[in-house]
Amino acid sequence: MQISKPPLALQRDLGRLLRPDQVSQSLPDRLSYGRDSNSKAILWVRHNRLKYPPDVIVWPESVAEVSRLAAFAQAQGIPLIPFGGGSGVCGGTWALRGGIALDLKRMDKIFKVDTREMKVRAQTGVNGEILERQLKRRGLTLGHFPSSIYVATLGGYLACRSAGQFSTQYGKIEDMVEGLEVVLADGQVIQVGDVRESPGAFDLKELFLGSEGTLGILTEATLRVHPQPETDSYLAFGFSHLEKALAATRELMQRGLVPALVRVYDELDSLLFTSGVDGSKDSYLDLLSRLMKPALRWAKDASFKIALKHASWVKPLLEWLPTSCLMVLGFQGEATLTSAQARLAREICLGYRAKDLGEKPGRYWLQHRYSVSYKLSPLFDEGFFADTMEVATTWNNLMPLYRAIRKALSEQALVLAHFSHAYEEGCSIYFTFLAYRDSEESSETLYDQLWDKALRACTEAGGTISHHHGVGVLKAAYMRKEWGEAFGWLCNIKNKLDPKGILNPGKLGFDQGVKREA
Amino acid sequence: MQISKPPLALQRDLGRLLRPDQVSQSLPDRLSYGRDSNSKAILWVRHNRLKYPPDVIVWPESVAEVSRLAAFAQAQGIPLIPFGGGSGVCGGTWALRGGIALDLKRMDKIFKVDTREMKVRAQTGVNGEILERQLKRRGLTLGHFPSSIYVATLGGYLACRSAGQFSTQYGKIEDMVEGLEVVLADGQVIQVGDVRESPGAFDLKELFLGSEGTLGILTEATLRVHPQPETDSYLAFGFSHLEKALAATRELMQRGLVPALVRVYDELDSLLFTSGVDGSKDSYLDLLSRLMKPALRWAKDASFKIALKHASWVKPLLEWLPTSCLMVLGFQGEATLTSAQARLAREICLGYRAKDLGEKPGRYWLQHRYSVSYKLSPLFDEGFFADTMEVATTWNNLMPLYRAIRKALSEQALVLAHFSHAYEEGCSIYFTFLAYRDSEESSETLYDQLWDKALRACTEAGGTISHHHGVGVLKAAYMRKEWGEAFGWLCNIKNKLDPKGILNPGKLGFDQGVKREA
Numbered sequence A, B: 001m002q003i004s005k006p007p008l009a010l011q012r013d014l015g016r017l018l019r020p021d022q023v024s025q026s027l028p029d030r031l032s033y034g035r036d037s038n039s040k041a042i043l044w045v046r047h048n049r050l051k052y053p054p055d056v057i058v059w060p061e062s063v064a065e066v067s068r069l070a071a072f073a074q075a076q077g078i079p080l081i082p083f084g085g086g087s088g089v090c091g092g093t094w095a096l097r098g099g100i101a102l103d104l105k106r107m108d109k110i111f112k113v114d115t116r117e118m119k120v121r122a123q124t125g126v127n128g129e130i131l132e133r134q135l136k137r138r139g140l141t142l143g144h145f146p147s148s149i150y151v152a153t154l155g156g157y158l159a160c161r162s163a164g165q166f167s168t169q170y171g172k173i174e175d176m177v178e179g180l181e182v183v184l185a186d187g188q189v190i191q192v193g194d195v196r197e198s199p200g201a202f203d204l205k206e207l208f209l210g211s212e213g214t215l216g217i218l219t220e221a222t223l224r225v226h227p228q229p230e231t232d233s234y235l236a237f238g239f240s241h242l243e244k245a246l247a248a249t250r251e252l253m254q255r256g257l258v259p260a261l262v263r264v265y266d267e268l269d270s271l272l273f274t275s276g277v278d279g280s281k282d283s284y285l286d287l288l289s290r291l292m293k294p295a296l297r298w299a300k301d302a303s304f305k306i307a308l309k310h311a312s313w314v315k316p317l318l319e320w321l322p323t324s325c326l327m328v329l330g331f332q333g334e335a336t337l338t339s340a341q342a343r344l345a346r347e348i349c350l351g352y353r354a355k356d357l358g359e360k361p362g363r364y365w366l367q368h369r370y371s372v373s374y375k376l377s378p379l380f381d382e383g384f385f386a387d388t389m390e391v392a393t394t395w396n397n398l399m400p401l402y403r404a405i406r407k408a409l410s411e412q413a414l415v416l417a418h419f420s421h422a423y424e425e426g427c428s429i430y431f432t433f434l435a436y437r438d439s440e441e442s443s444e445t446l447y448d449q450l451w452d453k454a455l456r457a458c459t460e461a462g463g464t465i466s467h468h469h470g471v472g473v474l475k476a477a478y479m480r481k482e483w484g485e486a487f488g489w490l491c492n493i494k495n496k497l498d499p500k501g502i503l504n505p506g507k508l509g510f511d512q513g514v515k516r517e518a
Helices: A008-017 A027-032 A039-046 A063-076 A128-137 A154-160 A242-254 A267-278 A284-292 A302-309 A311-320 A335-350 A360-368 A371-381 A395-410 A440-460 A476-483 A486-497 B008-017 B027-032 B039-046 B063-076 B128-137 B154-160 B242-254 B267-278 B284-292 B302-309 B311-320 B335-350 B360-368 B371-381 B395-410 B440-460 B476-483 B486-497
Strands: A056-058 A080-083 A100-103 A110-114 A119-123 A177-183 A189-193 A217-224 A231-239 A261-265 A325-333 A384-394 A414-420 A426-436 B056-058 B080-083 B100-103 B110-114 B119-123 B177-183 B189-193 B217-224 B231-239 B261-265 B325-333 B384-394 B414-420 B426-436
Touching (some): A027 A056, A039 A371, A063 A080, A063 A100, A063 A177, A063 A217, A080 A217, A119 A128, A189 B486, A231 A242, A231 A335, A242 A261, A242 A335, A242 A395, A242 A426, A261 A360, A267 A360, A325 A335, A325 A360, A384 A395, A395 A414, A395 A426, A426 A440, A476 A486, B008 B056, B039 B440, B063 B080, B128 B154, B154 B217, B231 B242, B231 B360, B242 B261, B242 B395, B242 B426, B261 B267, B267 B360, B371 B384, B384 B395, B384 B440, B395 B414, B395 B440
Parallel strands (some): A080 A100
Antiparallel strands (some): A110 A119, A177 A189, A231 A325, A261 A414, A384 A426, B177 B189, B261 B414
8 A cells, every 4th residue: 555645844834833742744644644434435445445535634732822723723724634533434535635634532531510500611622421421420321322422522423423322312413512613614603592492593503513524523512411310211112014113213203202213123123133132142144144044054154245245135034934014112211201201102102003022122222222333343343344324204104205215225235224313204214235245446446336326325325325424525516416406505605604625525415525545 | 752754665665475365555554563561661652652663564474585685685685684473672673774674474374293302393483382282182291481482482582592480490492492483684595493403513593593584584393392281280389588499499500400480589579579478469469569668659649659759768678577588499301300300409499498388479470470460561551661681691690780770870770680591500680660750752762771780780790681581672782892893793693694784684783773763
């Protein structure tokens, strides 16, 4: 692998703004910051071919330093890419045009936990799990539990409009924000929000939330917190069909229930999940292997790879297996309310002739809820690659969208899905797909093909291309399609706020990412 | 009263875009559209001195016509002022520079009630009560019940970020919106939103919601709806002090209860309200008179006017009266959840040694909830004037804000307040103030003085100057103070979207309203 040398003057210039230990142009650092947790980036790492390293990494320690860095970057026309935990999966931190990776993790102060107003103010570099533990010590919770919680930072949450596993009760991260501190491209520091009801027009927070560093750099946020739930209650039900499980979910949401968790697994995902609950092992690979045993051998066996290479073979096979759809439900909070909600939820589900599976599947889920993310990576060792795609749409459109994306992917990959993050008006679908190709090139080509097919299918079926992973590079080409005319209008705002285009260029479809092959 | 003649060419030009019955320059029409429900506008009407009539009124019947009108107005540089029910109270529809009043009430179609996705799409000219009745016929509700519901239009709701009486459960209007159709200043029609989770960055809906016609004209909206509640439960409690009642409210909200209604009346408002519940009459004036009887005679009596003229006399008097603070609570929805919530709420309130007052006060409130608005106007006959002011802040700051605004007003007016629209992080305060002056000029001067004092006090005490009435002209001068640096930034967006400044000029503080005295 050849990585072009960065301009030496850059380190010297930045050395005037920061201490030496806050600036690095070392190759290991540049390589570390040239990737995120996107599956293609994982393939690059495995094949020693990282493509988009930044020229330099900086570790500011205050908003004043971030401000100076932005002013410098704008004056010099150098890209500036905010960086948190690197747990993004859409290439949102790739340094497509080199430039400065701005790691915010040294800005990790938790300023104030206000137990009377139930809010916390923190710097955006704070790690998600650390923030949650600090709150827990005071009997509080943010209620935000993304599977990336051990890695991700608050800034990453905000930049990508992250959703936690209990979002149905606590909201997505954007629903928790009372105020933001933002450094604009010219170094100006602005405060937006801080009371939910601002006067008159506009909620400016909504511009910056999800902007992935393209409009400004988020340095601090004030977030609502909640008491640690007094109690929780988990339920699970088996439905004869996916449609029935989803109809029940819709009814739960529209009759005013507020579950912390409602997840419906499609037939294949139900089978995998259930075999996990019944068995003693918890690895996703194990689950996969359990499923495949009747027909295929262990994942290392070539036949499984071959099957995946021609994934369409697997489909009819799966249709023979006895399946049902699993729903896992969780309620949290006051004992009185939790039990009343659980009672009503049970009544609704039984109305759909669902089988009551008790609390075990929910408790199993709770215990293993962060495991999956860490079990996908070993699959890459075997030459597989896996990825996830989260889309969303309204209830009427949910099954058509599910079928369209499944169809688009399943000729070349094994596809499973669950439905989570339910709303009164619709729901998100979380696809996992697993594919296999022999060489690096064919893997990347297949990966790009799969995503292009899936995104096209999603757009055509009227889904939104991202529910909570963001857009980054991965989905950038489809932003214009989804936003329609309003996209040009977004670009106006981008141009106004970032006239030189230095803020995380190439992301969100604002401009074409110049592919700078090493 | 002299009203300047409008340019004749205008009617002729507009006659090319619309049918003759869609355009009027008649004086009665111009006068009707030269006011809203702001108290000063009511004074003007009473004194035959309307100040800001539009030059012409148009009644478009389709978005295409609105688009043509906008393109025309922009080409000619003529102000364009969207107009709904005229129920605004902040001067948001005053034609400060003349121009075209764009009445949207003929665009009142309810397109589609989707009982599966639980949403409705409607044109923004539809009346609030009519929309609600149409939904009710299908077993649904929007859950939006502002006191202006019989007058206001959907467009007015959206333009001012309106809150209904059950906002604590259903949210403010902006929380109900899935999508908007907007006509921009140049006539371009854009769709924003339509799925709650748009990809990546930005929620553009948030720019137009609350923009009071200054950024675009809202012509259609898709809104979430809910099943008609199966049951409701009303509770009321008497607290020894306002602080205790508010502490209980905070706890209710932060422990995860979702009341449809939670209202806390301050001592004076409690006294008025309670005398209404106990008595047989429902007029606010009657209630006031009941209160005043021990010391003052009937409202027509000069002594009451004199007392109000020197309102500071009344204060010590009130302190002698035995008072307590009333909380009215309402829960709606599924029977199971409603009763569980009511049980927990009662437990919490009794923990503050509140007196359980049963369901009667709540039922009384429900029955009379739209009456007050219609009972204020007769006060003007007697030479009084009354107005309301709704502010909001976080819990820690709630009592300081209450005291600051009360102090600012109470030297010259009788002030009462209730606390409603509660959130986990804070609450809104709704002040009613009543004052008296002999002449038109002194009334207006006093009115302006009172508002200036109150807005200054609010800003200095860290409150937000508007919770759900909007900003209009009334609060425009304080927008910059509240938004700080970000306001210049809002102005950039305004300039971009409305380069000629034709969209409802003089509102929201975007520019100085040129006072065009007749």
